[in-house]
Amino acid sequence: xxxxxxxxxxxxxxxxxFDELYQEQWWxxxxxxxxxxxxxxxxxxxxxxxxxxLYRKWDSIQDPHAAVGYLRTSVVNxxxxxxxxxxxxRRRLRVLGEDTVEGADHSTVLTAEHQLVRAALARLPERxxxxxxxxxxxxxxxxxxxxxxxxxxxxxxxxxxxxLAALRSRLGAQL
Amino acid sequence: VTDFESTVKRLLNEQVDVALGPRRPxxxxxxxxxxxxxxxxxxxxxxxxAACVVAALIATLTSTNVLSEHRAATPVSTPPAPTVVxxxxxxxxxxxxxxxxxxxxxxxxxxxxxxxxxxxxxxLGPAGKGGTDxxxxxxxxxxxxxxxxxxxxxxxxxDIPGGTPHTFQQVCPYNEQGGWSVVEAEDRNFGGRTAxxxxxxxxxxxxxxxxxxxxxxxxxxxxAFALYARxxxxxxxxxxxxxxxxxxxxxxxxxxxxxxxxFVRGVKSVAGDRIQLTIDRVAIGPNxxxxxxxxxxxxxxxxxxxxxxxxxxxxGDVATVQTDGTTVFEVYQTPV
Numbered sequence: 001x002x003x004x005x006x007x008x009x010x011x012x013x014x015x016x017x018f019d020e021l022y023q024e025q026w027w028x029x030x031x032x033x034x035x036x037x038x039x040x041x042x043x044x045x046x047x048x049x050x051x052x053x054l055y056r057k058w059d060s061i062q063d064p065h066a067a068v069g070y071l072r073t074s075v076v077n078x079x080x081x082x083x084x085x086x087x088x089x090r091r092r093l094r095v096l097g098e099d100t101v102e103g104a105d106h107s108t109v110l111t112a113e114h115q116l117v118r119a120a121l122a123r124l125p126e127r128x129x130x131x132x133x134x135x136x137x138x139x140x141x142x143x144x145x146x147x148x149x150x151x152x153x154x155x156x157x158x159x160x161x162x163x164l165a166a167l168r169s170r171l172g173a174q175l
Numbered sequence: 176v177t178d179f180e181s182t183v184k185r186l187l188n189e190q191v192d193v194a195l196g197p198r199r200p201x202x203x204x205x206x207x208x209x210x211x212x213x214x215x216x217x218x219x220x221x222x223x224x225a226a227c228v229v230a231a232l233i234a235t236l237t238s239t240n241v242l243s244e245h246r247a248a249t250p251v252s253t254p255p256a257p258t259v260v261x262x263x264x265x266x267x268x269x270x271x272x273x274x275x276x277x278x279x280x281x282x283x284x285x286x287x288x289x290x291x292x293x294x295x296x297x298x299l300g301p302a303g304k305g306g307t308d309x310x311x312x313x314x315x316x317x318x319x320x321x322x323x324x325x326x327x328x329x330x331x332x333x334d335i336p337g338g339t340p341h342t343f344q345q346v347c348p349y350n351e352q353g354g355w356s357v358v359e360a361e362d363r364n365f366g367g368r369t370a371x372x373x374x375x376x377x378x379x380x381x382x383x384x385x386x387x388x389x390x391x392x393x394x395x396x397x398x399a400f401a402l403y404a405r406x407x408x409x410x411x412x413x414x415x416x417x418x419x420x421x422x423x424x425x426x427x428x429x430x431x432x433x434x435x436x437x438f439v440r441g442v443k444s445v446a447g448d449r450i451q452l453t454i455d456r457v458a459i460g461p462n463x464x465x466x467x468x469x470x471x472x473x474x475x476x477x478x479x480x481x482x483x484x485x486x487x488x489x490x491g492d493v494a495t496v497q498t499d500g501t502t503v504f505e506v507y508q509t510p511v
Contacts, residue, residue, distance in 0.1 A: 026201035034191045051204055114193075117186040136184040137191060142510070154332060157495070161507040165485040168179055 018058055021067055022051055028138070029075050035137040036079035036130065038118070046082060050074035072138070072148040076130060083126070113174075120170045128163030131156055259422075262297055263317055265366065265400065268421035270414055272301050278314065294319045299418070313390075313407075313415055318399035321500050322433050331399065331434035331497075333371030334360075334459045336389040358388070360458035360465050363416075365392045365402065366424030373458065374412070392419055397429035397500045429500025431474070436495040436509055438464065439488050440471050449475040452506065454494055459509065464493055476503045 029050060033043035050071050054061075061067050121129055127149070134145045145156045258269050269275060278298040300312035322331065336355055355377040363372035375389040390407040392415070394400045402419060404411055437454030445451045452474045457464035474496050484506050488494050497505035 022204055023201050027198055030195065031191050034194050035187060038194075040194050048204070055204075114186050114190050117183060118190060121187075132183075133187070136180070136187050153335060154495070154497075157509060158505065158507045160510065162485050164180065164183075165487060165508075167183060168487070169485070171183075172179065 018055060021054075025068060025071060026051070029071055032072070032134070032138045033075050033079055035133045036076065037082045038122075042082050043079075046075055046078035049078050069144075069147055072134075072140075072144070073150075076134075076148050079130075080126065116171055116174055117167075120167050123170075124163050124166055125159075127151065127155075128159045128166065131159040132163045132167070135160060262315065263295065264398070264425040265315075265317065266423040267297075267299075267315060267366075268418055269299065270417065273299060273312075274302050275299050275315070278311065312411060313402060313404040313418075316401045316403075318397070321397055321429070322497060322504075331393070331395040331432075332436075333373055333391070333393045333395060333434070334436075336373075336375040336377055336391065355389075357458055357465060361467065363392060363419060365394055365400065365419040366422040368394045368396075368400070368424045368427060370394045370400075370402075370419065371458075374407075390415055394424065395434050396427050396432045398425055399433065400424055429498075431498040431500055431503070433500060434495070434497055435472065435474070436493060437472065438466065439490050439492045439494050441490065442488055444478075445475065447475075448478045450478060450481045452476055452488070452494065452496065452503075454496070457493065459493070474498070474503050474506075476506050480504060481506065 026047065029047045030043055033046040034040055037043050037046060053074050054067060054071055057070070058067075061070065121132065124132070130149055131145055131151070134140045134148060140148065142153055142156045142160075145151070145160075146153050149156070151159065257271050258273075260267050260269060260275050262275060267275060275297045278296040295317050297315045298311035299315055300310045303310040334357065355375045357373060358376050359372065359374040361372050363370050370392040371394075373389075373391045373393070375391070376386060377389055378386040387405055388407050389403065389405055390412050391401065391403040393403075402415060404415060407415070435454065435456060436459065437456040439452065440455050441451070441453035443451050453471050454474070455466060455471050456468055457466045459465070476496075480503060486494075486507055488506075488508055493509040495505075495507055495509045496503055
């Protein structure tokens with residue numbers, strides 16, 4: 001990737017290039033995508049697509065914060081597409097059970113508690129699952145979650161409250 | 176953050192740690208052929224220069240005509256007087272020299288959209304170039320439709336400047352992380368109705384965007400109105416107070432506010448398959464709830480709504496209630 005100087009940031013005395021942003025944000029975005037789609041390979045594709053989309057828009061982005069926000073939104077949208085495609089594929093192939101391509105030892109490394117949380121999250125509606133993942137995994141504020149998901153602030157708070165209540169009622173006694 | 180939340184957070188992070196292993200550097204990014212950026216096109220420059228020359232010529236000719244017309248105009252001898260204008264079903268008092276113009280500004284033009292696209296907005300301010308169109312100092316907005324079931328939003332939340340977080344992105348155009356604080360919060364009269372009056376200090380994290388003071392009168396029951404201004408100094412706040420006092424809004428047509436939140440003071444089942452929720456209204460600032468009003472307000476939540484909402488409210492929690500003006504359709508615990 002050719003090294004570029006960030007026009008807007010450079011004007012304020014900061015040099016931020018696409019390369020730096022990619023090096024810095026690839027891992028946090030991969031963690032977020034993994035939390036959303038549950039699979040490393042699919043997460044890597046989502047992140048790759050998000051950076052490719054950012055690269056195409058790079059000239060029109062004036063600020064590094066905007067770039068990070070754009071990436072988060074792309075990752076959330078990409079994860080939604082992966083999960084929806086997965087549901088459609090399951091229906092067509094009549095495959096039952098949880099879709100996973102992780103190694104055989106993966107599930108043995110996770111404790112029963114991890115499995116419980118994973119299953120409980122998977123049963124939440126899409127919006128609630130996204131909001132809780134963005135809050136607990138990416139540690140975003142309500143405002144940042146609203147921006148990444150396209151929900152209103154009230155929608156974020158409602159989804160968070162409902163999702164947490166559902167998790168508590170399903171897991172409260174077991175955690 | 177409760178112990179339960181901490182546990183969920185820890186387990187979520189550990190799951191991802193297991194799936195990904197230790198942190199590794201980013202791999203080489205393989206960009207598809209289509210992912211090329213638009214570069215500078217050399218043939219654009221001569222066209223752009225030609226366009227600039229033509230634009231400058233037109234501007235010079237136009238300004239010459241305008242100036243000559245102005246010289247011939249009769250000077251205004253009478254000082255402007257305050258006026259009262261009928262804006263749909265509201266009679267709005269305006270200070271001397273002010274006008275009201277239907278605003279077609281979009282959120283991208285910087286207008287805070289309180290009630291969304293279905294609303295009607297008037298720009299209020301001194302006369303602009305045309306002699307009648309107002310130069311916007313404040314906006315008046317009338318909601319066009321009532322909130323609908325299942326459409327959870329914060330448009331009627333008095334504690335958000337301009338109503339939506341999208342507005343906030345307009346305030347911090349560099350997508351900076353920002354915040355706001357509630358400087359003043361009280362109930363005020365607006366045209367004979369009770370309005371949630373708020374003054375917000377809105378600050379963006381970087382120093383690029385200067386902080387702004389928002390002033391907002393929001394009447395959160397049908398028909399809903401909002402009078403608001405960005406960059407509001409003391410003089411503008413005095414003017415807005417005068418507009419609020421001297422105007423006349425149509426009477427409230429809904430039994431309930433569309434949006435409310437407050438400390439839970441009581442929850443009990445009552446006849447009619449309903450839950451009686453008593454709240455002590457608060458304004459929610461970044462440092463927690465502001466509770467200057469000792470009165471309590473009761474909402475009757477249909478039991479099925481309570482069940483769907485899956486809330487576990489206890490006395491002392493902050494609850495948010497959303498209604499369509501007649502029935503509560505959403506209730507949830509508000510994180511503060």
